[in-house]
Amino acid sequence: MNDEQKKIVLDYVRKKSVDVGECWEWQGGMCRGTTPATRFPKAAEAPTSVRKAILLATLKIALGRRYGRPKCNNFRCVNPDHIVAVPLHNIRREAASRTGYGQSIARRAKISKTKRAQSPLTNAILQEIRASKETTKELSARLGFSMRTIRVARAGYAHEKLMTTPFTGLGARQ
Ligand SMILES: [Zn+2]
Numbered sequence: 001m002n003d004e005q006k007k008i009v010l011d012y013v014r015k016k017s018v019d020v021g022e023c024w025e026w027q028g029g030m031c032r033g034t035t036p037a038t039r040f041p042k043a044a045e046a047p048t049s050v051r052k053a054i055l056l057a058t059l060k061i062a063l064g065r066r067y068g069r070p071k072c073n074n075f076r077c078v079n080p081d082h083i084v085a086v087p088l089h090n091i092r093r094e095a096a097s098r099t100g101y102g103q104s105i106a107r108r109a110k111i112s113k114t115k116r117a118q119s120p121l122t123n124a125i126l127q128e129i130r131a132s133k134e135t136t137k138e139l140s141a142r143l144g145f146s147m148r149t150i151r152v153a154r155a156g157y158a159h160e161k162l163m164t165t166p167f168t169g170l171g172a173r174q
Contacts, residue, residue, distance in 0.1 A: 001045065006057040008044040013054060013078050023070075023077040026050060034075045054083045067091060121149065129153045 001009070016038065017024035026036035028050070036050035046053040051068030058080050066085040070077040077083075096103050103111075125143065129150055132139055136154070140147045 001056050005044045005046065008041055009046050009053045009057040010080065012038075012040055012044070013050060013080070017078050020074075022079065023072055023074045023082060024079040025074070025076045026078045030076070036076065036078055050078050051083050054078060054080050055085050058083075059085060121145065121153065126153055130156075 014024070016028050017026050019025075028036060028038045031037040031049070037048045038050055039048060040046040040053060044053075046056065049068070051070070052063070055063055055066075055068045063085060065088045067088060068083045069086045069091070070082050071084045072079075072082045074082075129139060129143070130153065134142070136147050136150045139145075139150045143150075145153075
């Protein structure tokens with residue numbers, strides 16, 4: 001992108017956005033609800049992703065495998081000062097910690113197993129909680145677990161048997 005093209009991109013972004021506080025909110029289309037997208041004037045030779053175009057127009061170094069993210073967390077924001085280049089693996093790690101997406105089923109099963117092994121909520125205690133006629137409050141006081149833990153244990157969510165198939169861990173979609 002040459003200086004002329006950078007100017008076209010930044011002028012276009014400014015024209016198609018409105019000030020909301022410090023942010024410039026994009027008034028054009030959105031891709032998947034999170035990515036401002038547009039057809040920039042042909043002369044700009046810019047990508048359809050507005051955040052990517054902004055980075056190409058403002059970064060002094062090559063973009064590489066980095067993606068534009070709004071540091072203000074406003075996904076409609078196209079203020080060049082708010083768009084930062086984030087490496088793909090950071091975005092993946094963030095998504096994985098939030099949703100488990102991108103981690104294999106075998107890996108998730110391993111994490112669950114480790115967490116269960118370290119949990120003070122053993123199967124014996126779990127059975128005691130489930131069989132007990134005491135109130136949640138009484139059990140919480142006697143066993144030293146939070147009321148929430150007792151409630152979850154009673155509802156049957158804790159130590160659920162993992163759903164596995166003969167294909168688990170082989171890399172196929174489940
Ligand atoms: Zn912003």
